[in-house]
Amino acid sequence: MSAQAGHGASVHIEACGKTFADGTRALEPATLEIARGETLVLLGPSGCGKTTMLRIIAGLEVPDTGGRVLFDGKDITAVPIERRNVGMVFQSYALFPNMTVCDNIGYGLKIRGVSEKERAARIAELVALTNISGLENRRIDQLSGGQRQRVALARAVAIRPGILLLDEPLTALDAALRDRLRGELNRLLRALGITTIYVTHDQSEAMELGDRIVVMEKGTIAQIGTPREIYFTPKSRFVAEFIGAANIVEAAIENGYLVLPGGRQPIDGDANIPAAVAMIRPETIRVVEAGSAPLSGVIDSVSFIGDRQRLVVRGASNRLLTVDAPNTVQARPGERIGLSISPDAVRLLPSEN
Numbered sequence: 001m002s003a004q005a006g007h008g009a010s011v012h013i014e015a016c017g018k019t020f021a022d023g024t025r026a027l028e029p030a031t032l033e034i035a036r037g038e039t040l041v042l043l044g045p046s047g048c049g050k051t052t053m054l055r056i057i058a059g060l061e062v063p064d065t066g067g068r069v070l071f072d073g074k075d076i077t078a079v080p081i082e083r084r085n086v087g088m089v090f091q092s093y094a095l096f097p098n099m100t101v102c103d104n105i106g107y108g109l110k111i112r113g114v115s116e117k118e119r120a121a122r123i124a125e126l127v128a129l130t131n132i133s134g135l136e137n138r139r140i141d142q143l144s145g146g147q148r149q150r151v152a153l154a155r156a157v158a159i160r161p162g163i164l165l166l167d168e169p170l171t172a173l174d175a176a177l178r179d180r181l182r183g184e185l186n187r188l189l190r191a192l193g194i195t196t197i198y199v200t201h202d203q204s205e206a207m208e209l210g211d212r213i214v215v216m217e218k219g220t221i222a223q224i225g226t227p228r229e230i231y232f233t234p235k236s237r238f239v240a241e242f243i244g245a246a247n248i249v250e251a252a253i254e255n256g257y258l259v260l261p262g263g264r265q266p267i268d269g270d271a272n273i274p275a276a277v278a279m280i281r282p283e284t285i286r287v288v289e290a291g292s293a294p295l296s297g298v299i300d301s302v303s304f305i306g307d308r309q310r311l312v313v314r315g316a317s318n319r320l321l322t323v324d325a326p327n328t329v330q331a332r333p334g335e336r337i338g339l340s341i342s343p344d345a346v347r348l349l350p351s352e353n
């Protein structure tokens with residue numbers, strides 16, 4: 001494993017936009033730094049330009065005039081994919097179905113003229129790292145989906161790329177397997193220390209894997225930050241609603257108070273934003289006795305999720321708030337409850353058009 005570590009290259013994307021031949025503007029000019037060894041996740045809804053950005057980094061797509069891609073400070077915009085030293089894994093496996101696991105993993109090494117002995121050693125190391133021991137001599141068409149994705153990963157990193165590009169690699173797998181592989185992938189990426197750019201539309205995948213997340217919206221970068229920054233301090237309603245559950249409340253602000261459906265809520269920070277909406281995460285709202293609480297409402301529905309329960313609470317004027325309560329709280333539809341929100345849990349966001 002140690003022989004694999006520390007191969008990451010830094011990536012600098014400068015003013016890279018993309019307009020396709022048919023006039024589709026897939027990506028507005030974007031500038032982005034990715035540090036050596038960092039895992040950066042490109043997250044966003046379908047069609048927002050994630051894959052296009054990844055393909056520009058890979059060398060599969062040329063950016064519009066003026067855009068540049070630099071690896072370790074060197075301009076490689078005109079360098080073809082096979083000379084960029086990148087490893088790639090896609091949602092569809094793109095493995096050679098009739099070849100064995102070992103031959104697939106060693107393919108890139110073989111065409112680069114790596115000796116058989118060295119190849120065997122590297123393959124053995126990767127078979128262990130990706131948990132596919134015992135399958136070395138199976139053909140790809142004799143493997144499960146999860147096993148195939150492990151082989152695809154092993155093959156992508158076998159050539160010791162400076163940059164690993166992953167496009168929705170877990171999307172085709174069922175939920176339980178996806179969760180397990182996500183954890184394994186996380187450990188693998190940390191162990192290898194390769195700079196990784198990971199495309200997904202799944203916010204929990206993005207939060208678990210990313211050192212930083214780039215949230216994309218309609219071909220533009222909506223926000224870049226660590227998973228915690230994106231979750232706790234989203235800059236816009238779009239980001240707040242894309243990552244995690246969010247109560248978005250359009251409410252008046254009066255003298256440092258937010259006027260909420262069931263009462264008045266003190267808020268921190270600049271309460272003089274002229275037009276704003278408030279975001280409150282469901283797990284930051286506490287259920288308390290109805291009597292003394294500044295906010296109250298009637299439970300509309302209760303969904304038991306296991307580790308917690310999600311309540312929908314109807315306040316005055318029929319506005320609904322989602323509340324994630326501990327699974328030990330007794331809550332029944334129709335009951336009146338009090339709610340307590342810490343002022344710093346209310347985030348004001350600019351209201352959008």
Ligand SMILES: Nc1ncnc2c1ncn2[C@@H]1O[C@H](COP(=O)(O)OP(=O)(O)OP(=O)(O)O)[C@@H](O)[C@H]1O
Binds near residue numbers: 022026045053
């Ligand atoms: N070769 C192409 N020619 C024309 N338009 C394209 C081409 N490739 C992609 N697009 C368009 O560019 C936009 C961005 O596509 P892209 O594949 O980057 O999105 P994405 O965020 O990766 O979406 P998904 O999650 O669905 O893969 C989309 O509107 C898409 O239809």
